Amino acid sequence: MPVDSARALETIVGTLVPHLGTTMAKAAVAAHSQRLGIDGDEISPEQIEALLHKILVGMSIFVGREKAVAISEEARAAVRGLGA
């Protein structure tokens, strides 16, 4: 079920901030969203998955694959919480 785009992106940014800092977390999510064509009021589960995959790949260069998976899982759970 689609969720509010702004809230979902904000939630994902919040998960990344402790690792990437506020500026890069916001910039990375914005850049990935733009590439994936996420620009409406709502974001679909497929778009969220695509965005989380991009974030996972991006985080891997800094924290390794294992931890990047954990961070992306954390973001996924936080976004799911929005739809509950």
Place this chain on the structure above:
Amino acid sequence: MERRVEILFWIVIAALVALFTAQVAAPRLPAGLGFASPVDVRVACTVKLLFLLVGTVTAFRCAARLGLDNPARPPWIATALGLFSTLVGQANLARYQFSPRIEAPYPSLADFFYVTAYPFFFVALIGFVRAYALVGYPIGSLRERWRWAAGATAVAIVVALPLLLPVVRSPGLSGAKALNVVYPALDLILLIPTFLLLRASLPLRGGRVWLVWGALLTGFVFMGVGDVLFAYFSTLGIASVDPLLHATYIVSYGSLAVGVLRQHALLAS
């Protein structure tokens, strides 16, 4: 474990920087505490070897923890090889610094290894910038990066030229003089990817990842500063600032080791 080692490293860095800076600021210290005493040289040498050894081993461990397809793995291997080459150079120099009679020749075999480290560091820094771009971090287009690189080159030349001119104009043609030009020139080249990586990493401030890059880039900047100062002062035959050079390299190697330790802690946590 890594956190404790890091704290210990910072204490050692701070203590030695304070000691060496005091020696330059107050050269009339009591006997044995004067500038560049053999004891100081040996302490500085031992600490540098320790930092480089920890940095090398930990950088290899960081590379091993990253997957084969991870774009950050090759630059970490290159970083480890650069640190290893510097370590072998320092170990060669240590043979003389620990000998009570023989003064270290310049150039020596140590310089071969110091110079060999530069291509590895260059490849590493470029590799990290490339990795940032590959995984989609917004670090500007290729054209923008070229523009910034050109700007960094211009600034580096303007800053270094007044320092290097006396070296180039000094009389005679020797291996030492050639190296006194080669080292700062290599540092200027290294400064370009360092600047690009710094620009790409600055938005990371506030996050854990920045702690890694802040320390690593500090290490590379101080390495360049140390080489330029070494070339300048050794050409002019000014030995009274030797402690300052030791301090500069200790900050450089120490920061690199701390950065690598932080990266390993991030990967292992």
